[in-house]
Amino acid sequence: MDFAPSPRAADLTARVRQFLDERIEPVEGELVADIEARRARGEDSWAVDPRIEELRAAARAEGLWNLFLPAGHEGPYAAKFGTDGGTGLTNLDYAPVAEQMGRSFMAPLIFNCNAPDTGNMEVLLKYGSQEQKDTWLEPLLDGRIRSTFLMTEPAVASSDATNMAATAAVDGDEVVLNGRKWWSSGAGHPDCKVGIYMAVTDPNADRHHRHSMVVVPMDHPGVKVERMLSTLGQFDEPLGHGEVSLTDVRLPVDHIIGGPGRAFEIAQGRLGPGRVHHCMRLIGLSEKALELALERSTTRVAFGKPLANLGGNREKLAKARIAINQARLHVLHAAWKLDTFGTAGALSEVAEIKAAVPSMACEVIDLAIQLHGGGGTGPDFPLAAAYAGARSLRLADGPDEVHLGVIGRIMLAPYAARAAQRAGQSSGGVAR
Amino acid sequence: MDFAPSPRAADLTARVRQFLDERIEPVEGELVADIEARRARGEDSWAVDPRIEELRAAARAEGLWNLFLPAGHEGPYAAKFGTDGGTGLTNLDYAPVAEQMGRSFMAPLIFNCNAPDTGNMEVLLKYGSQEQKDTWLEPLLDGRIRSTFLMTEPAVASSDATNMAATAAVDGDEVVLNGRKWWSSGAGHPDCKVGIYMAVTDPNADRHHRHSMVVVPMDHPGVKVERMLSTLGQFDEPLGHGEVSLTDVRLPVDHIIGGPGRAFEIAQGRLGPGRVHHCMRLIGLSEKALELALERSTTRVAFGKPLANLGGNREKLAKARIAINQARLHVLHAAWKLDTFGTAGALSEVAEIKAAVPSMACEVIDLAIQLHGGGGTGPDFPLAAAYAGARSLRLADGPDEVHLGVIGRIMLAPYAARAAQRAGQSSGGVAR
Amino acid sequence: MDFAPSPRAADLTARVRQFLDERIEPVEGELVADIEARRARGEDSWAVDPRIEELRAAARAEGLWNLFLPAGHEGPYAAKFGTDGGTGLTNLDYAPVAEQMGRSFMAPLIFNCNAPDTGNMEVLLKYGSQEQKDTWLEPLLDGRIRSTFLMTEPAVASSDATNMAATAAVDGDEVVLNGRKWWSSGAGHPDCKVGIYMAVTDPNADRHHRHSMVVVPMDHPGVKVERMLSTLGQFDEPLGHGEVSLTDVRLPVDHIIGGPGRAFEIAQGRLGPGRVHHCMRLIGLSEKALELALERSTTRVAFGKPLANLGGNREKLAKARIAINQARLHVLHAAWKLDTFGTAGALSEVAEIKAAVPSMACEVIDLAIQLHGGGGTGPDFPLAAAYAGARSLRLADGPDEVHLGVIGRIMLAPYAARAAQRAGQSSGGVAR
């Protein structure tokens, strides 16, 4: 057992952090304020900002680009990876790098490591046809285009994927898409050219072979971004979250990734590391919020004392320190489990961090807000947006409750089996 | 002891609720959506909406107007009260009425019972000169103008009022105002014509006689609404929260309410009932959120069951039921204490509800959000705005921590005094 | 609405409190220490202590006796009530009286108001035959004997009464009892002469008519107190909690209270007020713990300050103040609901306080323990025993979870019914 990061992780972490501190942090407040000012004036708050493009170019030039791609992807696209020599990172090595990116709203985009592009790129890399790779993966890896993921639906509880109502019906050599999706992140970006759409192809197949994933050009007739959604009041430009309708969208059948009925298999492969990335970033976001809270606590004075010396503030800050440290170790351990035992061997660990980290982040950020007084809820600090981001992740990859259910099922299974054995019954009862 | 409301409270509560159910609720979603659409298009989201004006006229016509004014104000302005015969309500009778208003964002404005106008009207009624009453109180009671309260400052911890940096310097027969205030609620409304400004007049006076309250015409030269602030992403039109600068604002000295140095005394009188109003409304808001949660829990289905039957949802809903019921009784009891023993006799009780009710409301609303999935964080439900409203009230009338400190001081005082007596020392140590 | 207690409640509360402060509190520590010393020496820690008997006689002489019997029982046993003129108290009037009793472990016994005798006396009063009343109720009301309640079983989850395995089989003019019960409170007292035993009479009857309640003389052949149980290490002499076996206990069939199959009906009637009594006492116990915490916080000094001024202690004490005050109002309101609308009209309220008050008490007591340092966990303060008492009440009248389930079911029922109506289905799904 050893808690020291590998030299490669330490180096990349330090370089990403330096880029953040020197290039992103000094301008981020202004970038965000400009977006809000444009929105307030009714101007296009989604327009590409050349300053962000410059930062992206700089990050790429420094090799801090596409760091998300995991070890093992050493194929023809390796040269696209920022990691020297083109070898992907283990989840464990990527974790502290992603943590640093999580300190900033803009950073993941700047390093081409933002959701949902990362997950979409992984899907195309692992399951895409050569043509799909040429058409969509290459420009995504180059950051020339962006993408969205069309999964969640407004009309049904999407935490249960079998509820899905959208369709991808095969009709001869075409696939016909009809459905309404929302919380499609990335759909607001002007460069969002492609979506990966999940829908029912064969309602009579068994529940793990009913659905397909389809590559959808966003400018295809019948595809419409109906509106951009706010999350706790935040629009999260320049990526945002869209509501997208698909009406009789006809595409060649080869747009189905890996062929019809493989969506569940692909989703499983996509979700493992993707879910860990969110948690990694939330550690960084929580750490940033705690730093702001510490800064505020030592500089604001009330009743003759810095806030840190009033009431229970110091204890609350100490508890936040504990919560972040425990959560970070938890995420690192889950990453190590994923690397060492694969997705199937890390099911509980991945569910655990998903259930635990977003609410931890909410609590830490909420404390930081409280210590900032009214200002903490307003536009002058990144805390309201941080809270909205963390809060939405208690739902975005499945609600906390679903993850807790997975943990419970895994943990109870052997006990239920033994109980059933003793009772001479099937174990179905408890393990659901 | 008797928990049944008085006939008058029961009647007004029922009538307000009926107005809400029949007149406000059916259109509120559309009104809010229109405001957001105007804002998104860069149009004036603050413009007066004639539909709201109509509702206000209807409420007034039904006698559901200015219900907030407490018993005892039976003077010349009594006829302005909606309560039949012009007798103000006790806090205990107003509580369930205000609870109903809290179910809706628009309702307090529609019934002319919204903050900060209510508190400002009380100040003018109790401490204002006849001229101030004629000029500002009458049109406020009539709903012809609106007002703001200029107290919190961006640069200092305003939870400690002695930190205040803004000035109201007496210069001959003028008072000169300089300062920057924010979270000045109501400042966004086109009809906001007057502010009550609190600032330092004599920094050398003892700490309870340093400050003055000044009536400020908002269109006076030197007064500028610098910007409207968002609270967790919400602008809360049509009232909103402003940042206001006052630069060399010269006013006749008779604009100081009650004369120089009386701000603390006035603030004490203002804050008692005013603080209870917020809590009353939060009970209604929480109840509304719980109703939405119950509705959602019984209509959304995942994994073959309504959400109410999944995991710990039912227990969480039951705990929300308990939390609201306890908080309601707590607020009612504080109102009764205020009525029966006055502000000084209800110091702990008022601090208790201020410390307890907003965070209770946050928790209940957060549960409702979680049960609504992604939609709960978005614009299609009133939950994101409800959360922002409840969360900001953990800061708005002083942060939770200040109220807890008051409770602690009151509770510890006799113990500390005895301990000191036994030790032959002064009690200063513990009671702070 | 009025929060002032009735004159009668105020008078009895004051007199009980005076008795407690002057007669019980000064000797209670010594009484408890003596019991523990006897136990440590292997002597009989259950023996009747003449000092307690004296206190009981004094309480009776002052009319502070059997105060628990609710209004309405004005029959022949009225003269046994301590309440002047023999009229029982409403639940609302009894609540503050019981709160005072809860401050002390001994007090309920001294005032003849301890569980389970109170519930047993109510059952006999309401459902007992004249012979049962003469034989058991009279001496219980006089305090000449004590009783136990034989309901919970070690081998099954007794939170679900239909799990019950013990039997009360009618055999001609006899009823034959076989079963093992535990947590039979009161069974340790030398004067415990009678038990009320609940068991299955007709397993084929519908689930609300299967069980009977039987009056069991504790010295009857086949009845054996197997052992006295500790609860978190506490034996709670002189009443205690027993494990009791009943082996082929044959009694005349008239020992069945109200006739065979009526146990559920009786239990419902018994549980309403009985459950409220526990909560009332827990308010008093919590208040006592808070007082000890306040005393300690102002007298112990660490790092140069009284504990009350260190870290978050003051905030925690303030939160305890809030929690107790909310819980007290909650209990009072439930009592009022019971009085005004009957058991059926107060189902949710009674379940709410049962689910909420014991865990509130645990938290307050735990805080008091923490502030007392190691001593708080030890024998020199009443806090370890207080914690054990409060903790066991999270289970004793049904676990918290069962009460939360009741609240959820009541609250969800109308929503589920509407959802079913809309869906054209039965409402069975949600309401369980």
Next chain:
Amino acid sequence: MDFAPSPRAADLTARVRQFLDERIEPVEGELVADIEARRARGEDSWAVDPRIEELRAAARAEGLWNLFLPAGHEGPYAAKFGTDGGTGLTNLDYAPVAEQMGRSFMAPLIFNCNAPDTGNMEVLLKYGSQEQKDTWLEPLLDGRIRSTFLMTEPAVASSDATNMAATAAVDGDEVVLNGRKWWSSGAGHPDCKVGIYMAVTDPNADRHHRHSMVVVPMDHPGVKVERMLSTLGQFDEPLGHGEVSLTDVRLPVDHIIGGPGRAFEIAQGRLGPGRVHHCMRLIGLSEKALELALERSTTRVAFGKPLANLGGNREKLAKARIAINQARLHVLHAAWKLDTFGTAGALSEVAEIKAAVPSMACEVIDLAIQLHGGGGTGPDFPLAAAYAGARSLRLADGPDEVHLGVIGRIMLAPYAARAAQRAGQSSGGVAR
């Protein structure tokens, strides 16, 4: 970074666990019941049980003995270590071994790894004279005698060591001890022959050189174990917690360990790893409680379902899983920090686990109790004792609040320093 245990840790962990499962677990319930039965009969519950002595001999024979001694102690006493070749374990390697021991109350004693003997042995090894080592360390390492630690005092807040009132006055070539200590663990064992006593030698020295540690033969005149204390009702035989008076105890001055005034220095060295040991064991205890909860949840049935499928039980179990896993990683990381950066480099981490782990354990054990119903609070399950043990550790090595204060101070120091620098003041204010 690597989360796999070292081969040596894995091997010892497996062997300790096997010993536990095969030798200790099958008899522990009976051993505990026998102790309680003896206590109930007034017999000596502290007498040495030959079955425990046999288990100790067996553990020693298998080399599972004195595993607690950290790496680096390779001197003459190395042969006493159970670890092959006599090399002590790193904290990181000892952690999973100690976790296993924590599953059982008896195991630490059986493996000669119980507090306070471990800490006392470390003190003697590092700071003791050769004579002290020969007289006390050797028999302690051999398990022939036991020891106690005489530090906490009943009359003062011992969380602040400068409060200490007991004295160790040097009088020529003697040291004279006077004081009253309590929570002296181990003092109940018949073999407890030596105590390490901490007291004031020179009240005028600076606060870190006032105190001495003195080796006290427990049978020396003037030393008296006044009573054995219960902790939440548990006596914790055969070690227990004593209250010990020392009255004019005169010892040769060479009984002062390391010479007068060195107690603080020694305590610092003692507390680092010692504190970690408690946390390691609590992880094991929590894991054991969770296992019991899972077993119960799948075998008890209420309302037609196993408890695991009722209400929020499954979610609560999943949260317990998360809490234990996070805490374990936290402890392992703190152990690694201690090994890698020394006590001074791990101050925050050690304080973090001390503040976090005992309350985590309390919550998990409390959940297990709740799922066991009344039985969970009683003598038939190890849960009441487990709760008492975990609860007392929220106080035993300093209350949670002191550890939170340390974390806060470390974390705030650089912020406070910067704030002070900017303000041109000293940093004293915030960092306390």
